[in-house]
Amino acid sequence: MNPTIYKQIYEIIRLIPSGKVATYGQISEIVGYCTARMVGYAVSSIPLSSVIPWQRVINYKGEISLRSSGSGGELVQQKLLESEGVKSDQSGRTDLEQYRWEGE
DNA sequence: CGGCTGACTCTGG
DNA sequence: TCCAGAGCCAGCC
Numbered sequence: 818m819n820p821t822i823y824k825q826i827y828e829i830i831r832l833i834p835s836g837k838v839a840t841y842g843q844i845s846e847i848v849g850y851c852t853a854r855m856v857g858y859a860v861s862s863i864p865l866s867s868v869i870p871w872q873r874v875i876n877y878k879g880e881i882s883l884r885s886s887g888s889g890g891e892l893v894q895q896k897l898l899e900s901e902g903v904k905s906d907q908s909g910r911t912d913l914e915q916y917r918w919e920g921e
Numbered sequence: 922c923g924g925c926t927g928a929c930t931c932t933g934g
Numbered sequence: 935t936c937c938a939g940a941g942c943c944a945g946c947c
Contacts, residue, residue, distance in 0.1 A: 822944060841929050852942055853929040861928050862945085874928075882928035894928095928947090934937090 819884070822851045823859040836902040838911055838919040840877045847896070847920055857882070871921045872897040879911040 819825070826861045829844050841856040848856075856874070861884050863901045874895045876882045881898075883891045895905060 842931095851944085854927075855929090855932095855944060857928045857943070859928095863928095871928085876928070877930055885926050891947060898927085905932085924947095930941090930946100933946095 821897050822848070825852065825860060826856050826859040827863065827867075827869050830869050830871060830874055832921065833870055833918050835870075836881075836916070838873045838875055838876060838898065838903055838913070838916045839918040839920075840879075840913065842877055843918070843920070844874065853877075863899075871899075873903075875911060877913075879905075879913045880909055881911075 821839055825848050826844060829847050830839070833839050839854075841860070842853040844856045845853045857876075859894050860871050860874050863869050879884070881891055881894050895909065898911065903916045
């Protein structure tokens with residue numbers, strides 16, 4: 818059971834319930850044999866049309882990361898999280914202590 | 922087949 | 935509280 822690290826990362830992200838968020842490091846620990854970077858790179862490869870709630874995946878600071886290109890996806894992602902009940906402060910940081918997904 | 926790129930994370934100042 | 939540097943591995947051309 819190891820098609821590709823990316824595939825497994827997608828599976829984990831898909832398990833994240835609404836109203837909760839997970840950090841790249843959190844997911845990397847759940848997968849077990851990949852680093853936080855792999856998660857970030859994998860998530861970046863996720864198409865916006867995917868069924869994967871990549872919007873719930875944020876960095877360890879609780880902030881939304883954006884690879885590059887001013888596609889403005891940052892605001893979209895933050896809006897999606899807010900729509901699920903995940904509020905962020907003026908700095909755009911999410912309270913991980915409150916919304917962090919503990920996993921199952 | 923070889924090399925480059927990339928939504929990250931942590932410690933110290 | 936904010937800024938900067940170092941470590942790491944899988945996919946793609």
